[in-house]
Amino acid sequence: MAENRASVYGEGVPCWVDAQLPDVEAGKRFYGELFGWTFEDAVGTLVWARKDGSPVATLGHKTDGRMPTVWTVYFATPDAAAMCRRILAAGGQVVTAPTRIEALGTAALAVDPAGAVFGLWQPGSHSGFGARHEPGTFAWVQLYTRDTEEANAFYGELFHDALFDADTEPDFGRAPVSDVFPAEMPSHFLVHFRVEDLDDALEGVRGLGGRVQAPPFETSYGTVAVVTDNQGASFALLQR
Template identity: 55%
Template sequence: MAGFAEGVPCWVDAQLPDVEAGKRFYGALFDWTFEDSTSPEQGRYAQAYSEGRAVAALAPKRDGRMPTVWNVYFATPDAYALARRIRAEGGQVVTEPTPVGPFGTVALAADPEGAVFGLWQGGTRPGFEKRGEPDSFCWTEVYSRDKALVDPFYEAVFGYGGADLADAGDQFRTWSPVGSPPGPDTAIGGRSLVTGQFPAEMPAHFLVYFNVTDCDAVAAAARRLGGRLRAEPFDIPYGRMAVVVDDQGAVFAVLQDPEA
């Protein structure tokens, strides 16, 4: 398995009240199969596979007060050094870097507005075995209110090259890894400004996207499985997307490529 450059999304997991219910929902929605972890370091962690390749995981919430969410993890060769940079740039380290057996080292952090993201220093498990293909992760973006606070944070912490989309003004900014020319062709994620169309109480957060072959069909299937839609299918320059809330409250997006 190939490694991931620092700052590149390398894994996602959902923190759920009921992992077995999550396996039923996502197994039917994305045709994922699951393998339960018996590792004492990981706890009960259901690894999801698409076509036999690792794509995500479902984990039980350890505390009922924790949000039901999809988390994105960014690769790093040194989680401890990255945690120090996060603090130095005004972020918070929510959980300190912790080794997970031979698999890698994990931590959770928050940006200056409170959006939570993960860090993963890969060991025997670098991260995704499938991405950018149907039924796997393809994109993430952070929803923020203060670009003057958030953009410098991520660009200093990960060394991203940032580029505002020409047709979106400063509403949307893409981020490209170190060594890549900034722009949509090399972007691995981005920042979207929270505007008046969003609820005032909505906190800063990351949205995880999964690639699908038919956005409308997946949206309809999510409803049949007990989920709901936060945003009905609509067209964007990069395809057709919808924002889905699963049957336990975790939010994610699906994106159909324009060619599809």
């Protein structure tokens, strides 16, 4: 794969997303139709998703049926091993230790103190999104949690510069679970993709076999609807 056009992302900036799906071919049909993505093989069972030629996500085959079908956000870090040590010290857990993925980079999975899962990406030849904030690409990730103060303390310690730098365009917010979901919903990250017309996108989701989990609502960063794809992976659509 050629080096993407994006500059290297600063530590704590959301730089990549992937979906682990039971049926990757079905995922290609769903997201290809919904967002206009094209696809090509990456490494192993991973498939690159591209928007107008730029890398925007990967789809992978979920090998363990007990694992959830999910979209995962990855935060950039220059040193995944050191970041994992900081996560442990701050009260989080490391689910998957830093793993080299050929020349592309190093990935890890972690859990915050409230149970929300997120990824880390230490770039090699692949630094992250080749396009974002455009229709059909990543636009935002929201952490829905039961304790926003705990989340602010945890992520503020890990990603201080990315969260609190006034010169950085924000990509990451925090909100109480109960703002959108039932109070018993576990803490989780919700990946948002930008769309030009939310109503049209929701019609597309339904037509492709997905469903609307939360109808459109207003936020400080745009109008959002929460949906699931035809295999049960939740994500959000964002119109700005």
